[in-house]
Amino acid sequence: MIKLAIYGKGGIGKSTTVSNLAAALAEKGLKVMQIGCDPKADSTGSLHHLDRVDTVLELVKERKNDFELEDMVHEGYKGVLCVEAGGPTPGMGCAGRGIIAALEKLAEKGAYEKYKPDVVFYDVLGDVVCGGFSMPMRGGYADKVFIITSGENMAIHAAANIAMAVENFKGRGYAQLGGIILNCRDVKNEAEKVEELAEDINSKIVGRLSRSETVQAAEDLNMTVLEAFPDSEMAGEYRLLATKIMAECGVEI
Amino acid sequence: MRQARTVISTYSADTFGVCSALYELGGMVVMHDASGCNSTYTTHDEPRWYNSDSLVFISGLTEMDAIMGNDDKLKDDVISAVEELKPKFVAIAGTPIPMMNGCDLEAVAMEIEAEAGLPCFGFQTNGMQSYLVGASEALCEFARRLTDKDAKKRQRAVNVLGATPLDFSINGSVESIKKLLKDSGWEIIGTWAMGSSLDDLARAGEAAVNLVISSVGLKTAIYLNQTFGTPYVVGTPNDKCFSEMVLRDLELAENDGKSRISFSNLEASAETRIYIVGEGVTSRSLAAAIGIKSGIVPKVVHTLEGLPELSGVLSKMDNQAMEEEEIQKAASDAQIVIADPLYRPILPGNCRFIALPHEAFSGRMFRKDIPDFTKIDVEKMLGQYEI
Incomplete structure (x- = not known):
């Protein structure tokens, strides 16, 4: 089982990218689980196409422990197992602590043992702003962290912060930095800026995604690019990226 | 009113369970919590506090340390105390504040262990579960980490699992259980964890059978069964008639290697009041x-x-x-x-x-x-x- 945490600045395209990667790996016959770690609970919508699904924290809040694993896990495109951690009411509670509680509940209910996914993606909200948001990279969770960034200064700054968190935790047996995914926004000197970032944090760019209207078109259909436009250039880019990420984890697909 | 106790008391929390289980083993237990007063963790729930020494400390977590995630202060303070007091191990246990801000005490313990060079355990207690959870996890973690995995089994040797004052007080119950076993020809390797040393516990794999005398010992018994193949018997010796059943089950378990619950054949009927x-x-x-x-x-x-x-x-x-x-x-x-x-x-x-x-x-x-x-x-x- 390969467990990967995907971090990056809010709005950089993490959920879109992760969902397409999950779809690409599922097309190859792998069993993939995608866990959205964001109170908005909108990571997996393009895979399961439902208006909303019960989040882990909603189930715990309403039913304590009186629910089954199947209530938390929803099968989506090509059998991708979709989970939304959920979170507190906006402006209240503690979202970071919510991520911890949700991931612990998922493990307690035996999600990894029962479904035996080949690949698990943790799609994590924004930056590593507190202890809760480092949960997916802790011991027993992700093996590697991939950071998505564009060439925009704010995205690069967030990526550097995330890399610093990974570095700070190196004595704790946490996930290692797997690399950077460049999600192009076509800003000036974009590739050079992100390459410079990679050098600064002793990492590398493992794949690039072009800016494409196909992505928006698929999103309007509430689908992944791979499902909506399987023969598009963009679908090819996602498939290539999925291959490269697996290669970084020592798996050829 | 659900989840509320308006009349009855509450049980000792998981934090006390950790302190109680490890009290006599020569280590240093650090509760990661605010305030400098540790009576909450010791005198109120620890009858041994006035008669025997144990290193139980509070980290003195401040608001700013909690907000800023200043785990380094905890690490530095623990390492400094280790250098001065030379405990055999360190255990750090969480409380509601570190639980809420997601402090990873297992990871902090790993860092302290690497730097201080002695076994260090982190327990994700939160003060909201009962002592069973904390004490059983503390004992089982010791079994995982500190038992001699090459130990050779000895005939008529037994460990007593799940002994803490939280269940047995300090009125001689545990000593009486040990005497009962000795009088029946059993050699006691270790009592987890009253009246035994860390070295005794490390020899747990030598036992031919384990006796579980409270829920606190169950998790350790299962671990020792999986690791050393040691069968266990569940039952608290009490009245002579039941103590004899427990002793008989210990003999049977040693002979056939099968675990037993001594009271399993004695079930209440629906009409019992x-x-x-x-x-x-x-x-x-x-x-x-x-x-x-x-x-x-x-x-x-x-x-x-x-x-x-x-x-x-x-x-x-x-x-x-x-x-x-x-x-x-x-x-x-x-x-x-x-x-x-x-x-x-x-x-x-x-x-x-x-x-x-x-x-x-x-x-x-x-x-x-x-x-x-x-x-x-x-x-x-x-x-x-x-x-």
């Missing part, structure tokens, strides 16, 4: 003794978390009820109840009540009345009550 309210293993053991002597097995209301390991221990006629209303409902038709005195107000007014104080529930209040388990005579205990 006699109840024992409290911790599962000690209560089921007492119910078994009453069943042997009177022919009527009381129902047990297990009032603590349902540890997964307990699922095979409670019978189908027993109840798990943690909240005041649930406990009240579970024993609503009771004619006779055996329980800690603090349960009396929520039990039916016309039921006959037999006090069996429990340190983890009523603390020092009724300590002098806590019996030595092996000296319990159920006929005397039931006294004038005809069942």
